[in-house]
Amino acid sequence: MPLLSLMRVSKYDGRATVHGDRDESELDESELDESELHESELEKELRRAAAHFDPVPRELLQAAADAFDWRAIDAELAELVFDSLVDHDELALVRGPLDRRLLSFHAGGMTIDLEVTSTSTSCGLVGQLVPPQQASVEIRTGTDVITVEADELGRFSAGPVPKGPLSLRCAAARAGPGTAVVTEWVPI
Numbered sequence: 001m002p003l004l005s006l007m008r009v010s011k012y013d014g015r016a017t018v019h020g021d022r023d024e025s026e027l028d029e030s031e032l033d034e035s036e037l038h039e040s041e042l043e044k045e046l047r048r049a050a051a052h053f054d055p056v057p058r059e060l061l062q063a064a065a066d067a068f069d070w071r072a073i074d075a076e077l078a079e080l081v082f083d084s085l086v087d088h089d090e091l092a093l094v095r096g097p098l099d100r101r102l103l104s105f106h107a108g109g110m111t112i113d114l115e116v117t118s119t120s121t122s123c124g125l126v127g128q129l130v131p132p133q134q135a136s137v138e139i140r141t142g143t144d145v146i147t148v149e150a151d152e153l154g155r156f157s158a159g160p161v162p163k164g165p166l167s168l169r170c171a172a173a174r175a176g177p178g179t180a181v182v183t184e185w186v187p188i
Contacts, residue, residue: 063142063165063185078107078168078183105168105183112168112181116188117159123188124159127168134173141166163188 082104101116111130116123129135132154139146142164150156150170166188171180 059142059164066140066142066165066167066185076107076179076181078105078110078112078181080104080184080186081106083186101188103186105181107181110170110181112170112183114168118163118188119160122160122162124157125161126157127155129154129156129170135170136173138169139166140169161188 080103082102084100084102099118101118103114103116105112105114109131112127113130114125114127116125125139127137127150129137129150132152133150134152135150135154135156137148137150137156139148139158139161141162143162146158146161148156148158164187165185167185168183169180170182
């Protein structure tokens with residue numbers, strides 16, 4: 001007899017049980033504690049199996065840990081306000097090349113505009129800080145940090161940058177501590 005024909009769905013919580021098993025609503029308190037303990041052990045075993053057979057990639061764990069770097073007191077988080085892959089400007093009727101992506105981040109009084117040019121294995125970056133200012137720009141990827149300097153007009157460039165998660169950290173040259181801006185992580 002197929003297993004599905006032996007199963008029934010609980011009217012209390014929607015879980016399936018095999019014929020002959022009792023629903024949790026039918027258990028007394030001591031049996032309920034034992035049932036919860038069994039579920040806890042089952043959950044632990046399933047977590048161990050998932051970690052063994054389908055582990056989280058090391059790069060993803062590092063990127064997740066790095067995502068909390070912006071929480072430093074001396075940096076302000078810049079929000080992604082424009083992404084050419086998602087946002088469509090109705091005034092821009094001319095099609096651009098598909099290998100270029102425009103991103104714009106904003107925090108407080110600073111905007112960071114970034115053009116990403118993709119190749120098969122890496123990307124080139126050209127950016128500008130608004131208002132224009134000299135700054136140190138850290139390009140943080142899932143595995144590396146590339147530091148470049150923005151000139152007095154706020155322009156900077158870097159390449160090749162590996163594809164994957166990307167975040168920028170900009171610290172103005174003439175500003176004091178507590179004025180750094182860190183962008184959200186975006187995939188490139």
